[in-house]
Amino acid sequence: MSARIGVCGIFIECNHFTVQLADRATFERSEWLCGGELLAKDTGVLGGMMSVLRANDSEPVPLLYASACPSGAVRAEVYDALKNELLEWLDNAGELDGILLCLHGAGAAVNAPDMEGDLARAIRERVGDAMPIVGTLDLHAHITPELLANTDALLAWETYPHVDAFETGERGAQTMVDILAGRLKPVMAMAKVPIVISAIHGQTQPPGPFADIMQEAKKLEGNENIYSISPILVHPYLNLPDMGGGVLVVANESETDAVILAKRLAKRYWEKRHELQPETIEPNEAVRQGLQIEGGPVLMIETADCCGGGATGDSVHTLKALLTEAPNHPAIIPVVDPEAARRAHTAGAGQAIRLLLGHRLDPKWGEPVSVDGIVSRLSDGAFTYHGGIWDGRSGCMGPTAVVRIGPIQIVVSSNATYDWMTEQFDLLGLDIAACKFVVAKNPMNYQQAYAGMMKAAFILDTPGSTPANTNALTYTGMAADWFPKKTGVTIDKPTVFASRQRDLTTRKLEIDGK
Ligand SMILES: [Zn+2]
Structure with a gap:
């Protein structure tokens, strides 16, 4: 029997420095799709996910997906409605073999500042530890320990300007297929450095400081235990603790390999910080x-x-x-x-x-x-x-x-x-x-x-x-200094956090046995 994969997500990039909150109309003007409405998607991340699932004889089980133009934080009642509706669809989806989440990564609700971490935890609590959860992110995501702890693999877009939403959806679904086939036992490490910088020099097409990191990272994908590498240039307009960019690595079984490589690449990113700071003019x-x-x-x-x-x-x-x-x-x-x-x-x-x-x-x-x-x-x-x-x-x-x-x-x-x-x-x-x-x-x-x-x-x-220039803003959420608030700030080493490798093999055996 084919695998049944729940497909869902809430996709919005939020800004804590504006007064205008995201309300229901903000999403309704864009996308608030439930159940079968999702199956018609043939573009974007969801389109890519659907195409790979279908090509692998898996059944996409549509839950809820909402997206909106970037905005201030999501109103509490709107986030609650989205989350509860998504969980209700999940409860009524029948037995699933995995969950694909389409996220931005820089979402923030008024009642859940780490919106994606909160959503991933709520889903994990519903489905338990043996269910693989794979998420896709924008490369401007604010990745938190909570998000990592409650997912098994996260992959971010590789291009900015963003032209690879469909391909990233394909990569996410392929990761799920590889997990279910027993080829991938994912473990993740995120290494962060305190760079809170605007996107002016963040292009991924060389030449450019972030493009250098992206190229270096992508060359290392597929080496030994390294499954995927996502350089992250955090969305700088969230006023949250521990903001920073860095590198997210998904390794096959080896947490040590994930940590070592994430740290090494995050250090390279730190070395590029002065090149990332833009010049402006009146x-x-x-x-x-x-x-x-x-x-x-x-x-x-x-x-x-x-x-x-x-x-x-x-x-x-x-x-x-x-x-x-x-x-x-x-x-x-x-x-x-x-x-x-x-x-x-x-x-x-x-x-x-x-x-x-x-x-x-x-x-x-x-x-x-x-x-x-x-x-x-x-x-x-x-x-x-x-x-x-x-x-x-x-x-x-x-x-x-x-x-x-x-x-x-x-x-x-x-x-x-x-x-x-x-x-x-x-x-x-x-x-x-x-x-x-x-x-x-x-x-x-x-x-x-x-x-x-x-x-x-x-x-x-x-x-x-x-x-x-992010120095024009007052960040109250950060505990320590960051670049470019203090251009001379130094760090001992990147901050690293890792996911827990789950035993997803029981699920694999069940599928094989069907
Ligand atoms: Zn982005």
């Missing part, structure tokens, strides 16, 4: 320098307001710089402001409008700007992602308007959405190539979205909950 100065560059688009990277890192997307700091320094140059800038979007829709296309714009959702980071413009375009804000972690999935900006101030076009949307390529701008028919300036509110994906087109990119120093 927005007005960046616009002035941009004007000296021939042609466009020149990218203004306002990474401090990155919806893909949990920020609200409502900053107008760069808009103010453009209005001051380059009011006569064509530019595009996104601003999330549901009230302004509503007013633009009420006014109607072609109408003049006066708006107080920005810093409405998370007022801590700046003052709104008063603008007089023309509503040039209205949209329901619905688009489809092409590629990346949400390939084929719909995105929802909600009621959206393009408001023109001379040649400056402001995309005023109602909801935060993750930036992958330029889907949001394309939906509105904006001519990116004709612009002198484009404001991108992400630390990495702009590199692929505007490759071959951008004349230059400036990493801006603006206030916000996802800044390029």
